[in-house]
Amino acid sequence: MVLLNPIVPTDPGVTRQVLADHPNLMMVSFRFDEGAEGLLHQHPHVQATFVKSGRFEFTVGDVKEVLGPGDSIIIPSNQKHGCICQEEGELIDCFTPRRDDFV
Template sequence: MCRGCLDLVVIIEPGDAEWVVVNEKVRRKVFSSGNLMFVIYDLDPGAEVPLHQHPEEQAGFIVKGEVEIYTDTTRRVLKEGSWYHFEPNEPHGGRVVGSQKALVVDVFTPPKKEFLEPSRK
């Protein structure tokens, strides 16, 4: 690695963003830089994101727990270590299944503008 190259890298520590309360069962932290956005979701049992769509491409990873991911044509329960992907404008939603909390990381490109305000850019 070249001397000083680390100056070109953005490093974000866990404490660099505050949890934003979306509702009583959903909290998120948003990290955004350039054309990518990372969102960490802390989800209580029973938390649900209803079927919706948006112009951003989205991929996600189940860190902890079990989450049922669905589109308008299919449903599938994903467990720790599972990945998913949605094309822009593809209707999708999800809900926590079981009695344990879930931790999910989503990546959006381009960043979701409505999530940028409460984040540290």
């Protein structure tokens, strides 16, 4: 059975919806308005991000890269990272272990 979790605002122009979660893994949709930012941060979770739509400039450590639909990236544990949305879109993020702060 799939239960849809609420869509919640995070940063200005960004919303988050938990799509699935288990103590070992979590999948989350983030929707961004053009110009919105995922502020630089870090966490102990390994993160895999898939660009479902839009264009995003990602910063991971000292590296910047623009990703578009179909692109993906792995962000290691405790690596400082963030993104700027260049074209309205959606990211699908997976975290291991689960981000307990999102539930």
